Amino acid sequence: MTASALVLLYCALVLFSGLFEAFGRDGIVTTPPRGWNSYDSFSWIVDEEAFLDNANFVSSRLLDFGYEYVVIDFLWYRKNVKGSSLDSYGYDNLDDWGRLVPDPDRWPSSRNGTGFKQIAQKVHDMGLKFGIHVMRGISLEAVNGNKPILDVTTGLPYVEGGRKWQAGDIGMRDMPCAWMQNGFMSVNTDLGAGLAFLRSLYEQYAEWDVDFVKLDCVFGDDLDKDEIIVVSQILEELDRPVLLSLSPGTSVTPYMADPISDYVDMYRITADDWDTWNDVVAHFDVARDFAAAKKIGANGLHGKSWPDLDMLPLGWLTDPGVQQGPHRKCNLNLDEQKTQLTLWSMAKSPLMFGGDLRNIDDTTLNLITNPTLLEINSYSENNMEFPLVFTGNLHRKIDHVSTWSPLWSRKHIDAHEKLVLELTGCFNEKSKGWSIPTDDQDFNQICWNYTSKNIRIGSSCLHKRIPLLTSDEEVIYKQKYEGKFQLLATRSMDACLEPSARRKLTASERLSAFFSTCKWNAIQMWSLNDDGALINSYSGLCATMASPRDTVNSGGARAWVATGRRGEVYLSFFNLNPVNTSISATIGDLAKLLDRKFFASSSCRCYEVWTGNELGVVQGTLSMMVASHGAALFVLNCNI
Numbered sequence: 072m073t074a075s076a077l078v079l080l081y082c083a084l085v086l087f088s089g090l091f092e093a094f095g096r097d098g099i100v101t102t103p104p105r106g107w108n109s110y111d112s113f114s115w116i117v118d119e120e121a122f123l124d125n126a127n128f129v130s131s132r133l134l135d136f137g138y139e140y141v142v143i144d145f146l147w148y149r150k151n152v153k154g155s156s157l158d159s160y161g162y163d164n165l166d167d168w169g170r171l172v173p174d175p176d177r178w179p180s181s182r183n184g185t186g187f188k189q190i191a192q193k194v195h196d197m198g199l200k201f202g203i204h205v206m207r208g209i210s211l212e213a214v215n216g217n218k219p220i221l222d223v224t225t226g227l228p229y230v231e232g233g234r235k236w237q238a239g240d241i242g243m244r245d246m247p248c249a250w251m252q253n254g255f256m257s258v259n260t261d262l263g264a265g266l267a268f269l270r271s272l273y274e275q276y277a278e279w280d281v282d283f284v285k286l287d288c289v290f291g292d293d294l295d296k297d298e299i300i301v302v303s304q305i306l307e308e309l310d311r312p313v314l315l316s317l318s319p320g321t322s323v324t325p326y327m328a329d330p331i332s333d334y335v336d337m338y339r340i341t342a343d344d345w346d347t348w349n350d351v352v353a354h355f356d357v358a359r360d361f362a363a364a365k366k367i368g369a370n371g372l373h374g375k376s377w378p379d380l381d382m383l384p385l386g387w388l389t390d391p392g393v394q395q396g397p398h399r400k401c402n403l404n405l406d407e408q409k410t411q412l413t414l415w416s417m418a419k420s421p422l423m424f425g426g427d428l429r430n431i432d433d434t435t436l437n438l439i440t441n442p443t444l445l446e447i448n449s450y451s452e453n454n455m456e457f458p459l460v461f462t463g464n465l466h467r468k469i470d471h472v473s474t475w476s477p478l479w480s481r482k483h484i485d486a487h488e489k490l491v492l493e494l495t496g497c498f499n500e501k502s503k504g505w506s507i508p509t510d511d512q513d514f515n516q517i518c519w520n521y522t523s524k525n526i527r528i529g530s531s532c533l534h535k536r537i538p539l540l541t542s543d544e545e546v547i548y549k550q551k552y553e554g555k556f557q558l559l560a561t562r563s564m565d566a567c568l569e570p571s572a573r574r575k576l577t578a579s580e581r582l583s584a585f586f587s588t589c590k591w592n593a594i595q596m597w598s599l600n601d602d603g604a605l606i607n608s609y610s611g612l613c614a615t616m617a618s619p620r621d622t623v624n625s626g627g628a629r630a631w632v633a634t635g636r637r638g639e640v641y642l643s644f645f646n647l648n649p650v651n652t653s654i655s656a657t658i659g660d661l662a663k664l665l666d667r668k669f670f671a672s673s674s675c676r677c678y679e680v681w682t683g684n685e686l687g688v689v690q691g692t693l694s695m696m697v698a699s700h701g702a703a704l705f706v707l708n709c710n711i
Contacts, residue, residue: 101374102449103421104283104314104337106140106202107133111345111384111425112397115146115157118177121396121429123193128428130197136440137449138424140283140314141194142202143187150174157392157574160253163210169218169238170272171210191280202283202314203276207248207295208258209268214242220264221271229267236264245548245592246295246609248288250574255288260297269298273305276313283314290338291321292494292570292582292610296330303334303372315372316379316421319343319575322582322612323357324496325364328378333370337377337421342576344381345391346402348700349579351411352647354380355629358418359456367419367454379421381578383411386426386435391577397427405434406701409681412438413643413702416448417631443680443706447641451633457642459660460630462652492584494570494612502613503603508532517558517599519616531616533558536567536589548591555596555608560586567595570610584614628654628697632661640669640707646697655694658709675709 107129109117126141148164148171149155155162164172173181180189187203194201217239222229229236241264246257259265276284286302289295299317306313317331320339328338340357344350361367361378368375385408387397403411415422424439495502504519518532536557538549558568566586576582589595596608605614629645640661644654662670677686677693681704686693688711695703 102137103377103419104140104316105136105138105422105448106142106200106283106424107138107428108142108144108202108285108382108423108425110144110204111382111388112386112427113144114389114391114393114395115144115149116151116177116394116396117143117147118151119179119190121427123190125428126194126197126199128431130199132428132436133424133440134198136445138422138439139198140200140202140423142283142285142423143204144285145204145206145287147173147178147203151177151394156394158251158253160211163212165210165213165216165218167218168221168271169209169213169216169268170221170275171205185279186275187279187281191282195280200282200314201280202285202316203281204285204287204318205272205276206251206255207286207288207293207298208246208256209238209242210255211242211247211253213238214244214256215239220268222267223271223274229264231263236262236267238268241265241268243593245594247592247594249293249570249594249609250576251288257295257298260301266301269301270305273302273309273313277309277311280311281313282311283316285316285318287318290317290331291319291323291327291342292612293319293321294327294609294611299331300334306372312373318379320379320381321576322494322496322610325361325366326496327611328361328364328366332366332376334372335376336372337379339381340378341381341578342580343391344384344578346384346388347577347579348403348407350577351403351407351414351700353579354414354418355456355645355647358414358420362418362455377419377421379423380415380418381420382423382425383415383439384425385411385438386424386428386432387430388426392575397430401426401435404700406698408435408438410645410700410702412441412444413704414631414645416444417451417454417633417641417643419448419451419454422448441680443704446635447633450636451641452635453665454633455631455664457630457632457656457661457664459664460628460644460654460656462628462654491617492568493615493617494582494584494607494610495615497600497604497606497611497613502605502615503600504615505599505603505605507599517605519605519614533560533568534562534564535559552591552593552596552608555598557589557595558597559589565589568597568614569594570607570612582610582612628652630654630656632664634665634669635706638669638708638710640665640675640709642693642705642707644695644697644703644705646699646701648699650699651696652699653694653696654703655692657692658689659691661707662709669709671710674711675707676711677708678706680704680706 129138150162164174166172175182191201217237220229220236241259243257248255289298314336317335317338321342323340366378385401389397505517515535516532536559567589569587593609598606627647631643633641646652658673674688674690677689697703
């Protein structure tokens, strides 16, 4: 039997046997979850018929490959009528307790008041698991309507301290979802009524037989650690296991994930990924950083947690932010799609397919069911970027070490170039350049003066806002935000600095900062650390200065390595260059990186997955010409 045939047979055996090994305690998978999500193909307008049609395809064609979750993405409660949109107000369906319920016109089976229970039953009858997308906290509509809060222990309005509590008591108007401010805001989890409301939400989802919750606008630049932990604790107390996924993940860093990864099953580490090459490239640095920080398969809510690179926008799609269903093909060419699938698998990201399965083509189907990729995604170990590759005849270490600084890619800034405000993780040394001028005794200015290698590369000052305190409301808010302040571009300007997350960002877009009408809102509150970091109170991110010419690095050669369950070594080359490029690595460098545990000698038997070529025994150096924006994936047996 040939080497390639042996590899395919082996992958098929471990794939199907692995379906029985993948489940941990309480029926929750302990490998990266797989499934289908409606967002990439339907935006928010998916309906019952289209959803069940896609679920049926997952059941009949993908379940045997480990794809088991089918997820309805956001705004399933919004009326799809003229005037409604991503951030419209007044079009949502709520019950008497301020909880969102499915739009009956889009979800006819919910008209009997049982929510998604009938759909969940149909999904379960298909052998699948059912998921929904939910937003942070409570809806603005519920708060404005001052809906009563349900006490699930009594079935009556929540009473504490001799009073009935209502939505207006728990909604934190100063902490709205930054990109959906007409939609949702945080709940005050310090209040018993706030906890009661969140409990009523998730017990309702359990009554609907939901298996998967995708919680949005609580992570990254919208970080609400308190709600993440409270929701996680509520889910643990339910009598049915519910997997918890976080989204969207703009500007996420390993440092930001430290306090929450134990409480979730998977969490997005990028903004929305769409079918553009820059979006694909934007994932390389962040995937590297989370692998280097040992976050892949770290402790989680139900055994392990998984950094999530977002859904796979392949096949038949819609466009981001539109009110239209699937209508176009994926914009990535085949090589770019292979690059995306290879990176997602090597980084062990959850695989959630986003295209409309009713129109999937054989090429896309073969990509997402490739047995080697799925084996790597589920069962490989020691997954990391491999920093020792060379192109052409030049042997060098690629300049992509684990520095956890994805937002600062240029090595210098022109001294005459205008700088712009951006947000980055506070671990980044280049965020620690803020100080109060020595002649500013009243602390009215904060200036950025960053020096690199004794070269001053920029200077700019912001001005502290001094409110007039003419109202009781301002006095109350000043007490609430004691030690924090708002910032102006000029003393005479009545616009305050805040993050720019007014819409859902794509993976290749960086979170910047801009000035908006001043208001008492956590989004506009800042504090200055002793180490010179200027921290946004809402997002937990820090301000820095960068050149507007900074863009995603779209060039270069990258590589990843992982080890298999039977002693095999996986090595992938990625060509991010716009031209075909020869990429090489030495067996000796691989052996050093993996402590020679998987190497009996300096020779390896090699098979390349995408071409199907058996390369025989490779000694010394492994090389391949890789197509522009393409990938090569090798399976190495080095114990020969």
